[in-house]
Amino acid sequence: MADEVQVQGDVTITGSAGARTLQLKTLRRQWQIITLQIIATAALVGMYLEVVSTYVVGSIDHTMLFASIEALIGDDLPLGDWFTGQNRSGLARFFVPLVIGLGLGGVMALVAYQTPKTQQRVKLAFIIGLITLLIGRLLLGWFTGMLFSFDLRLPDDGELQTLEWPLLMIMSLMIMFVYLLPIIMGARGIWGLSRKSIAWAIGFTLLFLGIHAILTFPLIKAQLGDYGGALATLESQISQPTIGFLGIDLVTNEQFDLILIAVLILVFQESAFGVIKYLEYAFRLPESCKRDPEYVTQMDNMLNTHLIHTFGFLGLTGLATMVALGFHSVLLSLVSDTTGSQWAGQVSESIELSLTYGLVISAVMFLSIMALFRFLIPWQRIWGFTYSLRMKNSNPSNAENSGEKEFLDFQL
Numbered sequence: 001m002a003d004e005v006q007v008q009g010d011v012t013i014t015g016s017a018g019a020r021t022l023q024l025k026t027l028r029r030q031w032q033i034i035t036l037q038i039i040a041t042a043a044l045v046g047m048y049l050e051v052v053s054t055y056v057v058g059s060i061d062h063t064m065l066f067a068s069i070e071a072l073i074g075d076d077l078p079l080g081d082w083f084t085g086q087n088r089s090g091l092a093r094f095f096v097p098l099v100i101g102l103g104l105g106g107v108m109a110l111v112a113y114q115t116p117k118t119q120q121r122v123k124l125a126f127i128i129g130l131i132t133l134l135i136g137r138l139l140l141g142w143f144t145g146m147l148f149s150f151d152l153r154l155p156d157d158g159e160l161q162t163l164e165w166p167l168l169m170i171m172s173l174m175i176m177f178v179y180l181l182p183i184i185m186g187a188r189g190i191w192g193l194s195r196k197s198i199a200w201a202i203g204f205t206l207l208f209l210g211i212h213a214i215l216t217f218p219l220i221k222a223q224l225g226d227y228g229g230a231l232a233t234l235e236s237q238i239s240q241p242t243i244g245f246l247g248i249d250l251v252t253n254e255q256f257d258l259i260l261i262a263v264l265i266l267v268f269q270e271s272a273f274g275v276i277k278y279l280e281y282a283f284r285l286p287e288s289c290k291r292d293p294e295y296v297t298q299m300d301n302m303l304n305t306h307l308i309h310t311f312g313f314l315g316l317t318g319l320a321t322m323v324a325l326g327f328h329s330v331l332l333s334l335v336s337d338t339t340g341s342q343w344a345g346q347v348s349e350s351i352e353l354s355l356t357y358g359l360v361i362s363a364v365m366f367l368s369i370m371a372l373f374r375f376l377i378p379w380q381r382i383w384g385f386t387y388s389l390r391m392k393n394s395n396p397s398n399a400e401n402s403g404e405k406e407f408l409d410f411q412l
Contacts, residue, residue, distance in 0.1 A: 022282040022290040022299060032303035033275055037190050039310060040271035044186040044201065045098065047264035051205060053091050054257050055212055059231055062179045063093050066172070078169040079176070101180035105187025112192040134170065137162040190272050193279065198272045202265060209261075243322075250326025259325075263318040267310060274306050327366040 020026065027033060052061070063086045066077055077084075083100070085093030111122050141162060142155045177184070182201040189197030214220065216231050224231075243249065243256045251259065282290065282299065289295045 020296055022285060022296060024279060024283055027279060027282050027299070030303070032300070032307060033278070035307065036271045036275050036303070036310075039307075040190045040268050040275070041102075041187065043264045043268035043271065044183065044190070045102075047205065047261060047268055048098070048183055048186075049091065049094070050257060050261050050264060051209070052094055054254075054261070055209075057091055057093070061093060062097075062175060065175060069171075073168075077172050078165055079172045084172075084176070097176060097180055098183060101183035102187050104180075105184045106191060108184070108188040109190075109192030109194075112188070112194065130170075134166045135163070137166075186268065186272075190275070193276050195273070195276060198269070202269060205265065245319075245322075250322045255325055256322070259318055259321050262321070263314055266314055266317065270306075270314070271310060278303065278306075324363045324366040327362040 063084060066084055066086060070076055081087045083096060085096055111119060114122070138155060138159055141159045145159065146152060182205050185197040185204070186201035188194060189201060212231065215224065221231065243251050243253065278299065285295065
């Protein structure tokens with residue numbers, strides 16, 4: 001009996017190229033994990049650019065703030081225009097800061113993989129460099145002046161003026177850090193496997209959207225004066241839909257931008273957190289299970305399914321949101337095409353449907369009909385039948401063997 005038990009072999013990529021295990025060093029280089037990280041990074045960049053183009057560019061972007069500060073102090077800020085994008089227009093102002101933010105997030109992720117001693121050294125070097133940048137010239141000029149004049153004194157105006165450039169530089173970098181916080185923390189969270197950094201990126205974006213929505217209320221915006229007039233707002237009366245599918249216009253360009261932001265946030269969140277979740281699962285497995293072919297195959301199936309769901313279900317989520325917001329248009333178009341009455345056209349031109357109430361009515365109607373379908377259609381049986389057909393078509397021999405085994409077990 002013991003002679004029949006053989007040593008279990010490792011799963012190989014091509015059959016003999018090399019052993020595949022669930023060790024973190026191997027799993028982190030697997031193409032599904034890297035693909036999920038790339039998808040999360042692309043979603044992060046798309047989310048940031050979409051938010052910036054919708055609410056920030058031409059309204060409250062960093063170049064306008066820098067121009068106001070330069071007009072106030074009567075001098076140029078230390079950061080070059082190539083970095084801030086002041087010589088560019090539109091979304092191009094954020095291209096160079098975006099690349100620098102991704103690079104800074106990548107460096108922070110690389111530091112996070114180092115030993116605690118190395119991390120402490122990096123932090124200490126950063127603090128020393130910051131202090132040197134801030135007061136290094138002041139201390140050098142002050143001590144040198146006292147040494148050559150043999151006079152114990154306080155720093156004079158010329159020596160104190162050396163603090164102007166470091167303070168302006170630090171202030172400019174802090175402003176850019178605030179504008180690039182989602183990108184920096186998001187990149188650090190994706191490639192550094194940090195849940196806190198990912199939460200910071202999503203939370204800061206949602207906080208900005210919430211504060212912006214509050215400030216654009218008519219009563220609050222009127223109190224802000226010229227500053228409130230610079231904020232980008234959404235019109236209370238909804239314009240004619242221009243985006244849809246199957247020949248039916250469902251949402252406006254502004255609504256589509258909001259839907260795209262929400263979908264990109266979901267893609268970024270699911271992909272970034274998914275990588276951490278799968279790596280934690282593999283880390284907690286016993287060493288014997290990490291070399292088990294069944295566990296390796298299970299991990300492959302989970303990663304492949306996650307990739308499919310990322311594009312499939314989140315795409316359907318965005319499409320369902322568009323249908324929910326423009327569901328009244330679908331129903332009115334259906335009634336108009338089937339009956340030919342003018343009632344549908346008169347209802348579609350009503351003022352209620354062109355306001356926010358129309359979106360609420362449309363969404364409630366869509367959810368009500370979907371809830372009705374939930375009870376009328378046996379979805380579980382349909383999915384079970386589809387899954388059984390797929391399994392039979394993919395592995396007919398395995399299905400026959402499993403059926404024979406179950407029959408034998410029953411006979412025994």
